[in-house]
Every structure is written in structure tokens, then in C-alpha cells.
Amino acid sequence: MNRKHKKMLVRIIIAAVLTVALNFIPTDGYVRLAAYLVPYFVIGYDILKKAVKGIWRRQVFDENFLMAVATVGAIAIAFTRSGDYNEAIGVMLFYQIGELFQSYAVGKSRRNISELMDIRPDYANVERDGGLVRVDPDEVEIGTVIVVAPGEKIAIDGIVCEGRSSLNTSALTGESLPRDVDVGDAVISGCVNLTGVLRIKTTKEFGESTVSRILDLVENASSRKSRSENFISRFAKFYTPAVCFGALALAILPPLVRMLFMSLAPEWGEWVYRALTFLVISCPCALVISIPLSFFAGIGGASNAGILIKGSNYLETLAKADTVVFDKTGTLTSGSFEVTELCPVDMERERFLEYAALAESASSHPISKSLTKAFGGTVDRSAVADIQETAGEGVTATVRGEAVAVGNAKLMKRMGIDCREADATGTTVHMAVSGRYAGYAVIADTVKPTSRSAVSGLKRIGISKTVMLTGDGERVARTVGKELGVDEIHSRLLPADKVERVESLLAERNGRGSLVFVGDGINDAPVLSRADIGIAMGAMGSDAAIEAADVVLMDDDPLKLVKAIRIARKCIRIVYQNTVFAIGIKLVCLALGALGLAGMWLAIFADVGVMIIAVLNAVRALFVKRL
Amino acid sequence: MKKTYKIEVDCANCANKMEDAAKKTAGVADATVNFMTQKMTVEFEEGADVASVMKQVLKSCKRVEDDCEIYL
16 A cells, blocks of 8 residues: 555545544534535545546546535435435545555556566676676676576576576476576576576677567557457446436436426425436446456466467457467477487498488588487597588488488489388488498477377367468378367468468458467468467567567467467456446446435445456456466 | 657546547657556657657646646
């Protein structure tokens, strides 16, 4: 609670105590009026002041005006008829309690959410004149070496130039397993250094570093307003004046009708009272506050789980997801190639791998790398000579005096060596040693361990169609697709074909639900922006992907996709609940008020009570851990 | 050109009103008020004098909601 809140609390207590006390002191007439006006002014002077100012500035229909008119009217009725001032003061009192609660709750959830996102580093350690100096990260230039001690946050993106350690990336990815880093590894800001001292050469300015970009993105997310938010602000604009004119009509028309056509007593007091009840109910606060608060909480909760949603509008579209289109490489598969099958002819496996790795040692092709990795041992480069690489075929070299050729069937054919075509998915690499066929290795992209459960998870939450797009050959695509259980597979696609595919899928579903495209952000920026929702996965550090996508998953676990959709649905559900609940209760109370069945006490519940319930419900959107 | 300002406003409806007022100010192409983060993002029309436009924005906001503040 801040000073403003405390002051209001004191006013509420004083006014409440005074009013209760006055009920035990018998007074009447002007004395009674004067006595009750004391607590009334204590609790409501600022509202009255604002209402007068509003009229002065011709801004009549705001809640201050409504409250002022309603309570002054109630006092007038009390003075002339009942002598019961409690209602007028009670309405003002509860209105203020509601405002206080709203202000406190909103402030608190705002702080909560900023705490969740508490990844902003306050300083960076820079070596100057032999000592460490703490400087503002904004002042650190590119290429400076910063020192990060265990327990500190990495302030700026860079490359480790000295030391090894493990990093806690949970603030960024929601992943609790520490990541080991060594000299030469790129590290991103926002991670917490756990074990050893790291010296990091910065590669970006602070403003361009991952942590700044993420904070920027999350903070600006709720500025992109959703359809529900726009609906509510439009609704509020019409609703308040409509209710005010309704109240005016209620005060004037029925008594006139009674008087002129039914020859009954007009009962002005009764109808004015009903009109005032109308005014109290009319405040749109509950709606206007709870909808943006729900979105804000949803976005905050999601970012805490490593899911960055760039705007409330995307949360809305994501909740309606019906078709999910995956890019294969880097999304469902890890994008790193591994030797999945080894079939040497008259040769031991180790020797086969050693020869292949040696011959390929100069190449930086992913296939060469996977061979080196499979070999495992250190490659003794002095054992290789005469390396010749032919693009699209393979490599020939001399290994320990023997002529070795490693490559595809085309290369074997050119060298006049018979080779078997492997019956496996992936790329087949043949090897010949001294002109004799030595066997083949199959190298394939490996499926991520959670891909399968992600696809079935999507099915379970009601996604009607899953599609996989890939540039790979049909056989590979079919095997992977079958293993994962996706509904549709499109293979041999160039990046431009992917856009076309997504467009035809968009046309197929005739505006029902929304289409989500999930990619790793490499080469798929046009598709990301063409889909209803583009999701970039494992996009840490890839600026282009963060730019093009609407939702960014910070790690590369496809299961996060299911979670993202669930979070979006929960948030939208809360938004609907609040909209229906708040508007519904208000309409019911308005009807009851017009019929004279609801007094001001019910009216104040319709206003303040509904608001409190709606705000509490909105805060629920923050809890996404168990989704 | 786009600029973001810190603001102070107590109620969500008032934030909506401020947004409307800011949008209608001459020299402003678009404006968004984010009640939750208490920030106002103003997109200026080309060639607009930011300082004087913002002065006007503050004035129109004060007109619709007395109890608000924009930190220029």
C-alpha cells in the first residue's frame, strides 16, 4: 500500500465509524442533515470535486458524476422523506472501497508480473586499470570484456573468452537444467552464472541484447489490443450515457404517465430513487479494468514459462488455433545430423568411422561433422593428405597411404565402384578404400524426444489438423511424419513453396479457427508472417525470428506449443467469463432496479462487488504452471 | 516516429479516455495507452514538433481526466 492507499483507508474507517455512531444519536431535521453530511464529505469530497470539474470541462458521463448525482439525490430523498442517510453514505463508502481495492490489486499484480520478469541486469563488471568496476550496462561498448562472477546475471550477449561454468537459463527458457559453457561458446544476457568466473567479450550493445529485447517485447505486448479490449472500450463509451438517459427517463416518464393517463399519484420520490439506483449500477469499471488485467496477467504468466506473446490480440487468435503447421527441421527434429546406421563391408566399425572422419576432416559440411562426432576420437590431421572435395559428390583423400573416397552414389559411380543403395531414411554416405567398396553409413536428422507427445498433445486439446512441411525428400518426410503421427505431410518444398502451402491451407479451412505455423525461425520468416500466428521456436538470439514471429518459444521443446495454446485458452476463457458475468449482473440489476425490486445496496454490489470478483478472476490468468 | 512516455492514471476507463484524447490531438498519427504498464506510446505525424505536440496531448488528457500525468 502506498501513501495514497493509506490515506484512503483512514478516510474509509473514519467515515464508517462516524456513520455507525450517528445511528445511535437521535437527531432530526437540519441538525440530522448537517451531522450526516460530515462523514459524507469525509468519504466523498474528492468525488464531488471531480464531478464538478468534469461538468466544467463538459465531461459529464464519468463515474464521479454518476456517484455524485446518485448520492446527492439519495441525501435529498433522505432529507425530505425517510431520514435514512445510511444509503447515501454507504454507496459512497463502498464505491471508495472498490476503488481502493482495484488500485491496490492492479498495482500488486503489476508488481508481481514485473517480478516474474525480473531479468534486467543492473550492472556489468568491467576491468579498468587492473581492478573491476561496476558500470551501467548501457555504457558498455561492443567488444568490451565483462567479468561475471558466480551468482551474477550476464548483462550483455557475448562470447566466453575465458573460464568455464554452467548457466541457469530458467528466467529465459523456463528450463531448469543448467547449461554448460566453455571458451568460445556464445552466451546470452539474462542467464545466471552458477559455478565459475566467466570473462565474456560482448558482441552486442545492451539495448540490442537478448534480455533488453525480451523485456521490451513483453512490456509492449499489452499495447497491442485484442478484439475483446476494443469491444469493451467501445461498449463503455455507449453504455454509460445510455444508462444515464435511461435513468432520466425512469425518473420522469413513469410519474408523468401515472399522473396524466392513469390518474394516480405520481410518486416522484419512488421513481427518482429507482433512477438513482440505475446510476449507481451504471459504472463500467468492472469490465474496463478486468479485461486488460486478464490479458496482462496471461502474457506475464506465459513469459514466465518461456513463452513470449507479442500482443493481446495474438493470445486471442492462438486460443482459436485449429490447424498447426510444423516446419520439420529444427522444430520437430533437432536439426543436427547423426549417424543412425552403419554398414561396413569387411571392415571394423571403428576403422570405418575413423577413415571416414579423417577423409572428411577438412570439410565443414554437417555430414562431415556428424561423421567426426560418431567417430568420437581425436582426428589426427597428419594422417590425411591430398584432400579433394567435389561439390555434390563427396571427398577423396589419402589416409595412411590408402586412397579413400567418401561420398554419395554418384561419386562411387564416377570412380567405377559398385555400391549398394541403402534402404533407410536419411542421407547415405558410401566409402571406398583403395578402390574397393568398404560400406556405407546413414546419416539422418533425429526427431526431438518430445515431438511425438507434442503432436498427440495437440490432438488431445482439440487441434483438428497437424501438418508437416519440409524441404527433405519424400521418404524421409513420410517416415518422420508417421513416427510422430501428423495428419498431412508435404515434402520437397523450397522456402517459397512453404508460403504457397500455408496459403492453400488457409483457404481450405474457410475462416474457421486459426492456423498456427511453427518454425525455428531460420529461412521461414515469410511463412511466419503469413500464418495467422507465427511461432518461432528456440529463437534465443535469433533476431530475425523474434522480429517475424508473433509468439516466441524461448527453448526448442515442441511441448511448449501445447502449453502456449492452453495458456491462451485459459486467458480467453477468463476474459469471456468476466465479460458475461459483469454485463449479465449489471443488466439483471438494472432490470430489478427499474422494477423497484433492488435498492441501492444491491446496486452497490452490482458495481463494486462485481468489480472485485472480476479482478480476482482476472488475476487467475497469471497461474500457468500446471497447464 | 514513435515515442513512449511514462504516465500516471488511476482508473482503466480514464486510460481509455486519455487514449482517445491523445489520438485526436493534431500532429498525432496514433496513440496507445497501456494502463497495466502505465505507458503511453505516441506515433507522431511526419514533421510534427514532438515537444509542442506532447504539450498539447497533455493538455487534452488533462481535459478529459484531471487526475492524470504524463512524464515528458
